[in-house]
Amino acid sequence: MRRTFKLTVAYDGSGYHGFQRQPRDITVQQVLEDALSRITGENVVIAGSGRTDSGVHARGQVVSFTTGCGIPAANLKRAMNSILPPDITVIASQEAEEGFHARFSAKWKRYCYRIVLNGDYDPFIRNYAWQMQNTKLNIEAMNMAAGFLLGTHDFSFFRSSGSVQSSPVKTIYKAVWQEKAPGDLLFVIEGDGFLYRMVRNIVWNLVEAGLGRKSLEQFKEELDKAERHFKISPAPPQGLYLDYVGYTEYLP
Numbered sequence: 001m002r003r004t005f006k007l008t009v010a011y012d013g014s015g016y017h018g019f020q021r022q023p024r025d026i027t028v029q030q031v032l033e034d035a036l037s038r039i040t041g042e043n044v045v046i047a048g049s050g051r052t053d054s055g056v057h058a059r060g061q062v063v064s065f066t067t068g069c070g071i072p073a074a075n076l077k078r079a080m081n082s083i084l085p086p087d088i089t090v091i092a093s094q095e096a097e098e099g100f101h102a103r104f105s106a107k108w109k110r111y112c113y114r115i116v117l118n119g120d121y122d123p124f125i126r127n128y129a130w131q132m133q134n135t136k137l138n139i140e141a142m143n144m145a146a147g148f149l150l151g152t153h154d155f156s157f158f159r160s161s162g163s164v165q166s167s168p169v170k171t172i173y174k175a176v177w178q179e180k181a182p183g184d185l186l187f188v189i190e191g192d193g194f195l196y197r198m199v200r201n202i203v204w205n206l207v208e209a210g211l212g213r214k215s216l217e218q219f220k221e222e223l224d225k226a227e228r229h230f231k232i233s234p235a236p237p238q239g240l241y242l243d244y245v246g247y248t249e250y251l252p
Helices: 028-040 073-083 139-147 198-210 216-225
Strands: 003-011 057-067 088-096 108-118 130-133 151-154 169-181 184-191 240-246
Touching (some): 028 057, 139 169, 139 184
Antiparallel strands (some): 003 088, 108 184, 169 184
16 A cells, blocks of 8 residues: 655755756755655655755755655654755655645745845855845835735746746735845745746846836836746846745635
8 A cells, every 4th residue: 555745845955956856967856765765665756846946945845755665754754864965854744645746736835035135245145045235125116016916917927938838827925025134135925836937037027126127117017918028037046945835725
């Protein structure tokens, strides 16, 4: 009898070529599958709730897999953390109902993006935030622009090439900038789904509004136009975190 497991995983993506397994490069998926295969004695293939790019981090990535191994869920967590590298950890392990799938069973996700406005470059946060030296951002304008994202829209403008063929129509429940400390900004966005590099593309355009390079009217016009912008530049990957994946209906 095969069992289905759900693991919640946190990782520092700095040293990996993204989450999804690659033929030549080391990825988070590969490391997790290798560890699970060692523990279960089977060739384990996992499904992730979503792929993250090179350098992108996760606090709440969810993966699922099936196994015939009889190991208890609590023991699986301990066994995994005893052999995983220090930049990847299993923070929760549980048996799930048959048919559970980390990606297809997900109802909504939360991403966070961190920007640090500083005078001098800080080498100690180089992998964990987008640093902008001697820059001022109009957070009020950025939040006003972010407000246009709420609701259901065709987000084709914020879709990068290489995206899987999924509907560009998504519903955003929350999109807000917070100043956690002077010059330390966090963008929180929650929605029922996200396109390839959609959050990083949104952040870039919101920063353009914060710098005064893009008006609120232009931002809304581009969103409403719903045409992919081939010259768009995504915000750097190191500021992005997959924070949470929800498997029940979204509650504000």
